[in-house]
Amino acid sequence: MIEFDNVSIRYSPGAPCVVDNVNLTVAEGEFILVVGGTGSGKSTLLGAINGLVPHFTGGVLTGDVRIDGRSISTNRPRDLADLVGVVPQDPMASFVTDTVEEELAYTMECLGIAPAVMRRRVEETLDLLGLQELRHRPLRTLSGGQRQRAAIGAVLTAHPRVLVLDEPTSALDPGAAEEVLAALHRLVHDLGVTVVLAEHRLERVLQYADRIIALSSPGGPITIGSPADVMSTAPIAPPVVHLGRVAGWSPTPITVRDARRQASTLRQLLVGHVPPVRVIEQSTVAATTEHLEIHYGTTRALRSVSTTLHRGEVIALMGRNGAGKSTMLHSLVGMTKPTDGSIDIAGVQPSDVDGPELIRRVGLVPQEPADLLEAATVAEECAASDKDAGCDPGTTRALLALLAPEIVDTTHPRDLSEGQRLLLVLSLVLAARPGVICLDEPTRGLDYSTKERLAGVISDLSSAGHTVIVATHDVELAADVASRVIILADGEIVADGSTADVITSSPMFAPQVAKILAPQPWLTVEQVRQTLAQDSA
DSSP states (O other), X not given: OEEEEEEEEESSTTSOOSEEEEEEEEOTTOEEEEEEOTTSSHHHHHHTTTTHHHHTTOOEEEEEEEETTEETTTSOGGGGTTTEEXXXXXXXXGOOSSBHHHHHHHHHHHHTOOHHHHHHHHHHHHHHTTOGGGTTSBGGGSOHHHHHHHHHHHHHTTOXXXXXXXXXXXXXXXXXXHHHHHHHHHHHHHXXXXXXXXXXXXXHHGGGOSEEEEEOSTTOOEEEEOHHHHHTTOSSOOHHHHHHHHHTOSSOOOXXXXXXXXXXXXXXXXXXXXXXXXXXXXXXXXXXXEEEEEEETTEEEEEEEEEEEETTOEEEEEESTTSSHHHHHHHHTTSSOOSEEEEEETTBOGGXXXXXXXXXXXXXXXXXXGGGOOSSSHHHHHHHHHHHHTOOTTHHHHHHHHHOTTOOTTSOXXXXXXXXXXXXXXXXXXXXXXSEEEEESTTTTOOHHHHHHHHHHHHHHHHTTOEEEEEOSOHHHHHHHOSEEEEEETTEEEEEEEHHHHHTTOTTTOOHHHHHHTTSOOOOHHHHHHHHHHHHO
16 A cells, blocks of 8 residues: 655755655555654654655655555655645644635545535544534634644544544543544554554553564664564563562563463562652742633633642643633633632732733743744743843853753754744743743653653752642643642642542543552652562662
8 A cells, every 4th residue: 555665755855864765565454653853853754655755845756656556756745645644743724714614624525525425424424433513613712632633534534545544632631532543443453544643642642553564773773573573572562561570571572461461470579669759848828719710702711620739739630622721721821810819929810910910929831832933043032031030141141051062053943843843832931930831732742851851850950949730631741740630620629649640540531550550649750660670689
């Protein structure tokens, strides 16, 4: 179905190749997972499948890519629209209509599909992706995860034979991600659709893959093989694989089920041990909400939310897409005024103050960090941040040097990787030294190494006395850094407690290690590694 024949791609003559001398064949009905660090060439490889690279992006392609016998050299992306469907990393970049139902129908209209067939396919897709209640909703009003499902649905209605997806579950809660991946699995097995998917959250998708294409670096060697073969030596791997390496299991486990079958000896070794956790002294109150209500028209986004946040806490704010997580963060930073109830951060209600007085109390890194970037260079962004925060010149740049020393002053912020943009914006926010820092889905689009780096930054902020609130669907990040978890559902707090107590009791939000070693209260591979090392010392 897909053939790469000695394919090399560079984005300008004389520049290094992003992918170099790639030869591979993908059969009809295969589920292919593409893995690699940020900037390793995954998006370039995916873009070549329907000719977006180089027809749209520019660049130089040598060799050839053929999709069901059609060459991308002689067929532009529009000529392959009936054959290849593409879901980009940013769903909003693909939308052209106003509502969910219109967006699902648009691709079929462009392909000239009969109205009766269009109507049936729209209904099927709404059911398949759980979008029935959103069919008449404006796309701009959807949450990040809802937009992702709508973007996938808009491609599926055309019934492509090849489906290409770039980070399709990055904005989805665990339940919605499972629904989408299960739907893709059915398309592969029942309809013979070929799926090529790039994803950083391997713990979600590894079990569905038939084969893995692992990219090591731009232009570097590519490894192709079964999940078990590739994961046995891959540096980028989910917690289940790393736990298997720590425990010495063979063969390498790929799924939680595989690992549980081998875990009895490890559980016995851990009996009587307590997972090492950092205890937060809950003496100083950083912020409170009292019966907080926020309405958008007739929609109640938050319902009588009352909670107290303490200095030095790292709170993971979790829940389904649309549960109210982003709304709560926006209310804490004064972007959304309470309909009822109150918020107190260092003696003020955020919506009543602005400017330097507010940013010294609370800061927000939004889901799209680039929304806060407007200058032409990193140096200009840092200088503007110093001025806004009222701090000494060079303060923001010094913070950035600590978080991301590889970033150069003259670089345009839009040319940075996802992780680098996140760390730049975090530096801009930290320049004012706010007591409360809010992060909205900070690991979206981040590879494992960048996520580990972010986790270290969050831990350092907590140790320095900052209160960090992380709205996230990433259960592994929550297990790694959070001292407390708050779960929202339909705008209400339904769980609030220590990380171990809340997420180990939830099948939906439990990390892989907790599922493998249940009923013991272990959350991360590092906890297990430290304990085994102490025993052997």
